[in-house]
Amino acid sequence: METIVQRGYVYAAMPASKEVETYLRQCFGAARKLYNLHVAHLYDYLEKNDYQPGERLPSMKKMQMPSVSTFKKQCVDEHGFPYLYLVDAFASNEAKQHFQKAISAFNKIAYKKQFKKSALQRQKTLRTELTFRDLQGMPRFHSKKGSKASYTTFNQNGTISIREGVLYLPTAQKSPMNEVALTLNMHRPLPKGSSIKNVTVSVNAQGKFYVSLCVAFPKEIALIKQPKQILGIDYSQSHFFVDSEGKKANYPQYYRQAEERLANEQRLLSRRVKGSNRWEKQRLVVARLQTKVANQRKDWLHKKSYALARRYDMVVVEDIDLRSLSQNKRYAKNQQDNGFGTFRLYLQYKLEDRGRRFVKAPKQFPSTQLCSCCGCKNTLLKGDVGIRYWKCPSCEVAHDRDINAAFNLKQYGERHLHESHISA
Numbered sequence: 001m002e003t004i005v006q007r008g009y010v011y012a013a014m015p016a017s018k019e020v021e022t023y024l025r026q027c028f029g030a031a032r033k034l035y036n037l038h039v040a041h042l043y044d045y046l047e048k049n050d051y052q053p054g055e056r057l058p059s060m061k062k063m064q065m066p067s068v069s070t071f072k073k074q075c076v077d078e079h080g081f082p083y084l085y086l087v088d089a090f091a092s093n094e095a096k097q098h099f100q101k102a103i104s105a106f107n108k109i110a111y112k113k114q115f116k117k118s119a120l121q122r123q124k125t126l127r128t129e130l131t132f133r134d135l136q137g138m139p140r141f142h143s144k145k146g147s148k149a150s151y152t153t154f155n156q157n158g159t160i161s162i163r164e165g166v167l168y169l170p171t172a173q174k175s176p177m178n179e180v181a182l183t184l185n186m187h188r189p190l191p192k193g194s195s196i197k198n199v200t201v202s203v204n205a206q207g208k209f210y211v212s213l214c215v216a217f218p219k220e221i222a223l224i225k226q227p228k229q230i231l232g233i234d235y236s237q238s239h240f241f242v243d244s245e246g247k248k249a250n251y252p253q254y255y256r257q258a259e260e261r262l263a264n265e266q267r268l269l270s271r272r273v274k275g276s277n278r279w280e281k282q283r284l285v286v287a288r289l290q291t292k293v294a295n296q297r298k299d300w301l302h303k304k305s306y307a308l309a310r311r312y313d314m315v316v317v318e319d320i321d322l323r324s325l326s327q328n329k330r331y332a333k334n335q336q337d338n339g340f341g342t343f344r345l346y347l348q349y350k351l352e353d354r355g356r357r358f359v360k361a362p363k364q365f366p367s368t369q370l371c372s373c374c375g376c377k378n379t380l381l382k383g384d385v386g387i388r389y390w391k392c393p394s395c396e397v398a399h400d401r402d403i404n405a406a407f408n409l410k411q412y413g414e415r416h417l418h419e420s421h422i423s424a
């Protein structure tokens with residue numbers, strides 16, 4: 001069956017000229033500026049209306065948020081410099097969507113009244129008072145100094161195209177630029193029949209440009225009707241994951257390995273005079289090391305998920321909330337290092353590309369607590385991650401905590417398959 005699939009392709013890119021680079025940086029700036037104006041309006045509204053922690057944030061309409069064009073006009077009138085009109089209109093429009101997203105994300109956790117750890121620390125040591133600005137998840141100003149800047153632009157009737165390895169992006173009507181061109185390092189070709197939906201241009205801390213192309217293309221996918229090779233995988237702190245065949249993923253702790261060097265280089269950086277030549281040089285050393293760790297991780301995640309997607313017809317994972325895990329101080333560093341969430345995403349599209357299945361067991365499925373032999377539920381395991389091995393109280397089979405959980409996930413997948421067959 002031929003379906004249209006959407007995928008992202010990331011390429012390293014080189015702005016064709018200094019002017020193009022300046023233009024792109026102005027687009028990043030416009031996206032950030034507009035976002036910050038939204039945040040400023042929000043803070044202003046909350047202050048005037050005596051906002052109390054725990055309350056949900058008001059809708060854009062309620063707080064009478066000015067439209068993007070009003071913001072733009074205000075801004076240009078104040079500074080007398082029309083650069084906001086000289087950049088891609090999408091760059092300033094996306095701010096509104098991002099802001100909207102940040103509001104809904106906050107409203108989901110507003111009831112928790114949770115303050116940022118750093119703010120609580122500050123309250124303890126400096127005795128500063130906590131305000132709504134210190135709430136976890138509250139939309140924040142985007143800093144100019146942030147390591148990464150980006151903007152997204154959309155393809156409208158062929159305004160974006162690639163010709164001979166050069167990507168052409170739309171400019172603004174009033175911009176003096178005729179074309180915005182970036183030379184791509186096309187380390188792999190786009191799939192046949194690709195059409196570009198949108199492009200996100202970004203620059204990292206090293207000053208390297210990247211473009212992420214979201215493309216749609218037709219693909220022949222034959223769904224495997226009777227999956228035979230089924231695997232359950234259970235997330236594990238120490239091994240990344242453990243599968244239902246008892247194998248451990250053994251994730252190399254790239255961050256931990258580089259940690260000592262990174263700490264040394266960062267210490268050096270802190271001793272340099274900020275903004276000096278030697279500081280700038282050292283900043284790049286740190287940025288390069290961080291990029292390296294991130295690339296090593298990504299590479300490993302791709303290879304591991306590729307290996308599973310080639311071998312198994314169906315993989316079952318649990319739908320755990322990784323965010324709440326990473327808030328646990330003891331696990332935080334490890335968790336951020338190993339990126340299980342990214343792994344699930346890679347695995348899903350790699351399986352689906354091959355007509356295989358990716359199944360998420362629901363959050364309430366007690367994969368850890370069930371005995372995979374008799375199905376009895378051992379509630380002692382709940383909340384106590386210290387129990388690595390246990391014996392089932394009813395059938396007396398000895399279990400390894402992680403392998404047993406992975407096995408339950410596999411069984412969940414088999415049942416899921418059976419049920420969907422009956423209903424089909």
Ligand SMILES: [Zn+2]
Pocket residue numbers: 371372373374375376392393394395396397
């Ligand atoms: Zn049992």
